[in-house]
Amino acid sequence: MLLLALESSCDETAAAVVKDGRQIRSNLIASQVELHAVYGGVVPELASRRHLEVINPLVEEALSKASVNKAELEGIVVTRGPGLVGALLVGVSFAKAFAYALGIPLIGVHHIEGHILAIQLEQQVDFPFLAAAVSGGHTHLYRVEGIGRYRLLGRTVDDAAGEAFDKVAKMLGLGYPGGPIIDKLAATHDDGGIVFPRPLLKKNTLDFSFSGVKTAVLNYLHRLENPPGEELIGRIACAFQTAVVDVLTQKILRAAEAENLERIVVAGGVACNSGLRQHLSRLTEGSERTVYFPSPVLCADNAAMLAVAGDYYLSRGASSGFDLNAVSSWPLEQVVWG
């Protein structure tokens, strides 16, 4: 099927045209990072206003980039949740109107479902596999049996990994978003002997906790007599990233082992982190396990990723009604298709 996909759950407005849930014809993200940088965080209303402003021209652009006429579209897939309701509603309302006007089916899918299936647009990863969804709002491990069949294995009990990156970056006086800035500093500095704790690592659980690492960085900063200079900030960033990457990596491998899964997919914004990519790839090298990372554009909040599940559902006759509503909290295990 030839699908139009729309994503507007948080910062990014995104539109894509995808054929058969495989072939990306266009995949555009109207990045709002510049707008948000001034505020040191995502600014929700700004986000929904901006979604509203850019969604029309963005869809036009996605269609024209794909050389596709509206009339050729066979369905629409949109993020239904979880996310900020005001932001989600922009995409959902647009999708409903578009589907109604064109007389084509519509389906609302889960944002994280999009992320963990995004890799399928680049290479086929056979089911079952372990999926780690790691972003600003999520740090969740799932066993994926197939599209629409997910089982939660572990999750953060406090802050998400990406959120910890943002908050620590703020403490260190670095900009927003914190992840890429800390990653860059970590790559060019050593930890200078600084060690931050690895919460829950010794415990027999697949859950994560990142609030403690954040507090450890704060305590370290409080103990300093003078504000840290550039060199020390780099070292703290490196030590922080090392701790977070260590926890993520070890829990991911532990989950893969416990579930006896050979394939591991890491998805979401934090999957772009070069420290995580290197460490996890190194630890799986030469083992029976293979780890897959989508390319950066598919790790970000994009729309093409939604088309994998969207195409699967729609081509099996499942679709959403025009009463489709946005939902702010929606556990992935409660997705009831497939």
Place this chain on the structure above:
Amino acid sequence: MNSYITLSEDEEETENIGVELGRLLKQPALILLQGNLGAGKTVLARGIARGLGVDERVPITSPTFTLMNHYSARLDLYHFDLYRLSDPDELLEIGFDDYAYGQGVALVEWPEKLESQQPDGLWISLRRISEQRREIEFRARGLDSQTLLSCLSERMAWSESEKSR
């Protein structure tokens, strides 16, 4: 009773103070939590949630990214984090008033973002004394909160005396 100050020696004690408060909540309430990054707002919030009867298996996670997390309990709990808001108008957009003055308990981190409004409710501020120790100050605005605070301070004085016995 308009204000009450206590010391918490560590995270566990902060959470327990939250549990005590949560248990006392019998009717809709607005609780406003102040304190810097790492002061223990989310820890206290977790205690309040447990005291209200939110299932132990449900993690009480940070609402920074989602803005609001909803939990079902004896009274519904709406856990807000206004950290990312830049303009009080944005509160309308997220339906804040409907929750804050509704049928449940609204727990609000970073109420400074409410700007000039100083709504009636139980104001709690956490101050970092040392790595572990926190000073927790309660201030009641409005009659309902004053009653709540009186009950809480009695409970806490009682458990203090139990401890020292």
